[in-house]
Amino acid sequence: MQDINLSRVDLNLFVVFDAIYREGNLTRAAERLYLSQPAVSHALARLRERFDDPLFERSGKGMAPTPLAKAIVDRVRVALQELESTLGEGLAFEPSQASRVFTLAARDMMEFIALPPLLANLQQQAPNIQLRSLRVPRREIMQQLSSGQIDFAADVLLPVPDDIEHQPLGREAMVVxxxxDHPLQNTALDLAAYTSASHVLVSSRHEGPGVEDFALNRSGQSRKIALRCQNYYAALQVVKDTDLLLTLPQSYARQMQRNGGIVIRPVPLELPPLDIHLYWHQKANRDPALMWLKQQMLTSLAGAMK
Incomplete structure (x- = not known):
């Protein structure tokens, strides 16, 4: 790599680098940046010359990062976010005029509960803001907050490093x-009936017990899992057409009960509630736009979970 001389480097090249890395495609990167594809290709050529490395190589219909690109991407993103925060410090944020893109990591339960009120609020106050909701593995959430790949995350209580801040949104009780017209719907759902029935387990993991199974195992009990799937919406459609039971967060169950076809019962065993928190990196505190969005999220998400 050539000697670094920032006075001779176009820092916009790193914005292009980040866009290509995120999109994996020159055309989509150009659309993201509102540039022509030749302009993006020219910027990539200059970056390749600067680093003496291809950075991205064709893979199928997309562009795959080289080992060097993977090695530098986190540092590039942190630097870009720091520059953006520096430019934003002390500047007033006007939601009605803003046109930024923000990224939230959330699982399907939080999307279902929180996005409708949040987007209704954003459409009124900041109609040009775009919000992206992604599913990020829990083990990657803190790293992606630090690198700027995501701005916020809404999830259960997680261990966090010193540079990550969080605030509780609410506590979710579990229900069945x-x-x-289930055979059990007119009877008290006791533990014997619960363990005798067949169940749906929702989990992003390929295998392993759910929180309900840990509680059952502690008392020497178990249950039969007839279906393991990835999201609660699909699980509830199965429940509506079968005799299977589903244990899930209360807010989600109440929202789906409005559509009819299901009834809700208390879980006949002691289950700890889910503590849901909103997470962000400390550097977001210096960005008025992110702090404004944080407040909208806290209001919308907390309100939706009551």
């Missing part, structure tokens, strides 16, 4: 759902 079944179809409205």
């Amino acid at each position: 759902t079944m179809r409205s």
Whole structure:
């Protein structure tokens, strides 16, 4: 790599680098940056010359990062976010005029509960803001907050490093759902009936017990899992057409009960509630736009979970 001389480096090249890395495609990167594809290709050529490395190589219909690109991407993103925060410090943020893109890491439960009120609020106050909701593995959330790949995350209580801040949104009790004409719907759902029934387990993991199974195992009990799937919406559609039971967060169950077809019962065993928190990196505190969005999220998400 050539000697570094920032006075001779176009820092916009790193904005292009980040866009290509995120999109994996020159055309989509150009659309993201509102540039022509030749302009993006020219910027990539200059970066390749600067680093003496291809940085991205064709893979199928996209562009795959080289080992060097993977090695520098986090530092590039942190530097870009620091520059953006520096430029934003002390500047008033006007939501009605803003056109930024923000990224939230959230699982399907939080998307279902929180996005409708949040987007209704954003459309009124900041109609040109774009919000992206992604599913990020929990083990990667803190790293992606630090690198700027995501701005916020809404998830259960997690261990955090010193540079990550968080605030509670609410506590979610767990409940049991079944179809409205289920054989058990007119009887008290006790532990014997619960463990005798077949269940749906929602999990992003390929295998392993759910929180309900840990509680059952502690008392020497177990249950039969007839279906393991990835999201609660699909699980509830199965519950509506079968005798399977589904244990899930109360807010989600109440929202889906409005559509009819299911009833809600208390879980007949001691389950700890889910503590849901909003997470962000400390550097976000210096960005008025992120702090404004944080407040909208705290209001919308906390309100939706009541």
